[in-house]
Amino acid sequence: MSMLILFKRRWNISSDDFTVPMIIWCIIVAVVLSILFPISSKYSHDGINNTFWNLILLIMIFLSISIVLQLMIALISYRGAIYEHRKRTLIPIFLYTRLVIYIFEIIWTAFILLFFLFQVPIKYNLLIYAGIGTVLYEIVVFMYVAVSVWTLYVPYGRVSKANETLYGKTHTSWKKRIRLLFCCTQSDNKEALMEMVAEIMTSLFRNDNIVFGDILAGLFIMRICDYNISSPLPAKKDANIHSLKQHFLLSQYYVKYVLATYGWAYMFSVDPFEYLYQSIRKSSKSQIFKKSSNSVEGNVSQQTLNTILRVTGLNFTDILYVNYELDSPAFYVALDHPKKDVIISIRGTMSLNDLLIDLSAKSTVMNIDETNQSIKIGHEGMVNAAVKIKEILIKKGLFVDVTRQFPDYTIVIVGHSLGAATAAVLSILIKAIHPKTKAYCYACPNGLIEKEMLEYTKTFITTTVIRNDIISRLSLQSLKRACKRISNLISECPFKKLEILFLKKKKVTKYYQNTSHHNSFFTDTNRNANEDYVQIDETYVDEKFYLPGKILYITGKHKNGYNVNFEENDKFNVITLSNNSFTDHTPHCLQEMMKSVQF
Numbered sequence: 001m002s003m004l005i006l007f008k009r010r011w012n013i014s015s016d017d018f019t020v021p022m023i024i025w026c027i028i029v030a031v032v033l034s035i036l037f038p039i040s041s042k043y044s045h046d047g048i049n050n051t052f053w054n055l056i057l058l059i060m061i062f063l064s065i066s067i068v069l070q071l072m073i074a075l076i077s078y079r080g081a082i083y084e085h086r087k088r089t090l091i092p093i094f095l096y097t098r099l100v101i102y103i104f105e106i107i108w109t110a111f112i113l114l115f116f117l118f119q120v121p122i123k124y125n126l127l128i129y130a131g132i133g134t135v136l137y138e139i140v141v142f143m144y145v146a147v148s149v150w151t152l153y154v155p156y157g158r159v160s161k162a163n164e165t166l167y168g169k170t171h172t173s174w175k176k177r178i179r180l181l182f183c184c185t186q187s188d189n190k191e192a193l194m195e196m197v198a199e200i201m202t203s204l205f206r207n208d209n210i211v212f213g214d215i216l217a218g219l220f221i222m223r224i225c226d227y228n229i230s231s232p233l234p235a236k237k238d239a240n241i242h243s244l245k246q247h248f249l250l251s252q253y254y255v256k257y258v259l260a261t262y263g264w265a266y267m268f269s270v271d272p273f274e275y276l277y278q279s280i281r282k283s284s285k286s287q288i289f290k291k292s293s294n295s296v297e298g299n300v301s302q303q304t305l306n307t308i309l310r311v312t313g314l315n316f317t318d319i320l321y322v323n324y325e326l327d328s329p330a331f332y333v334a335l336d337h338p339k340k341d342v343i344i345s346i347r348g349t350m351s352l353n354d355l356l357i358d359l360s361a362k363s364t365v366m367n368i369d370e371t372n373q374s375i376k377i378g379h380e381g382m383v384n385a386a387v388k389i390k391e392i393l394i395k396k397g398l399f400v401d402v403t404r405q406f407p408d409y410t411i412v413i414v415g416h417s418l419g420a421a422t423a424a425v426l427s428i429l430i431k432a433i434h435p436k437t438k439a440y441c442y443a444c445p446n447g448l449i450e451k452e453m454l455e456y457t458k459t460f461i462t463t464t465v466i467r468n469d470i471i472s473r474l475s476l477q478s479l480k481r482a483c484k485r486i487s488n489l490i491s492e493c494p495f496k497k498l499e500i501l502f503l504k505k506k507k508v509t510k511y512y513q514n515t516s517h518h519n520s521f522f523t524d525t526n527r528n529a530n531e532d533y534v535q536i537d538e539t540y541v542d543e544k545f546y547l548p549g550k551i552l553y554i555t556g557k558h559k560n561g562y563n564v565n566f567e568e569n570d571k572f573n574v575i576t577l578s579n580n581s582f583t584d585h586t587p588h589c590l591q592e593m594m595k596s597v598q599f
Helices: 019-043 048-077 091-118 125-152 163-181 188-205 212-226 238-260 264-270 272-280 284-292 302-312 352-359 380-395 398-405 418-431 451-457 476-492 497-503 505-513 516-522 587-596
Strands: 003-006 009-014 153-158 296-298 319-324 331-336 341-346 364-367 374-377 410-416 437-442 461-466 550-558 561-567
Touching: 003 091, 009 125, 009 212, 019 048, 019 125, 048 091, 048 125, 091 125, 125 153, 212 476, 212 497, 212 505, 238 302, 238 341, 238 410, 238 437, 238 461, 238 550, 238 561, 238 587, 302 319, 302 331, 319 398, 341 380, 341 418, 352 380, 352 418, 364 380, 364 418, 374 380, 380 398, 380 418, 410 418, 418 437, 418 461, 461 587, 497 505, 561 587
Parallel strands: 296 319, 341 410, 410 437, 437 461, 461 550
Antiparallel strands: 003 009, 009 153, 319 331, 331 341, 364 374, 550 561
């Protein structure tokens, strides 16, 4: 058990989290005392001033006692490793004692304030300043304590509650947090999504008795254990090299349509000065397109339209439809005449509504045609987004118009991140009514397609994974594994939390890099995710879903550039951390690595 128990309640803090804050607080109190003592010592006698000096003296005594208590709390908190709680059993006693002293501080501060208001003569300026400083200090401390209690309070933290009550309290707490986070996006159709997200968060974290500091320490150890993972590249087979090159060149070609969906954000990340120049300079093309067409919906800026035209190299007449409304992921439809393609490009996460879709990660059954043929998809949010886009395309008559005017054109659906998963699901839906459909997904979230559907999706979906991209390994199932792994790591860790995070990073790193047990136990990437090396009960992982389609895996840089090869879908079902786990997911990194791949 890691959470601290006070007043028969769990709190979001551990007994080894007090060292740094208590030392900082001691320094602040020492500074206050060093200022108060020389000022107040000048006014130790003389009538009414003597009474006021006694009040200041009592406050200084309380502050001195608090320094001793806080130092003791800091020292005790530093004892033992993360899960060696028995060495820190005195922490609650000292905290209760510190609380009593703090109550006396508040009472005496109130007396000083009343004395100010009614009795202190104006002529004693230094003493007045000392009293004002004391009152201000106590007000700041009170605000700090109030914020800390509000932050660390666990609504479902009663240790005597039954599991059923605990689940209900946890669910209610997460629902309030989700509503607060998405307060600007609430509507009737979002309420069900928020309820689903609250349920997912409850199922993930209700049984974990780990605080935020433990998670940080676990992530640091996890990164050390995964540091030497270099994404080994299997030997290329001559029989597959032609197919590999063909798939990659097509993925490399269509990536420009994905990058264009990010609009001004992409342009700013690539060339901020050029973006500012284009923002000032009005483009006649986008003005004509925007004024003469009703095919633009949502909050589409002129810079976004400029970016789509500039990055893709299309003319404004090739853009059939642009939709940046908040109810679905942003996307546009365009014609690529040289390739004879109808492009549907879907943007990744860039708004709170997109984030809500990301978090709606519950599995669901999806009907793929009018005969009610259904499959199971591991992410309901992506299914809802894909269905929404399909309904928009049908409502606008784009399918009918395109197939009538360009019957020999292929529908190519592309997307990045959230857009990649939505593109994969949308391609399955459209494939049922338009056989000439393909999808190219970049940095797609994991946990999407069930195993029975993998071979089918490989016939028309190509997914590109960049090195150690964490999103391509992130799913509800892999997140559960990661939570369990972090719990195991910190429970077996022989180091103190401060040593892991600040004081002895090199020693901790050397220990884990030289410990074959941890390296083989957690970082053997040559094994599949469904093997027992993760040592998690099967009941802990409810369902198994995978990345869709054929996987193009771009790996470590060599002299001539990056390598690419086909990879198995189940290789990415375990989360690993490295220095570039998050940067590998960015559109800018995607662009650079797609350009640098060499055969």
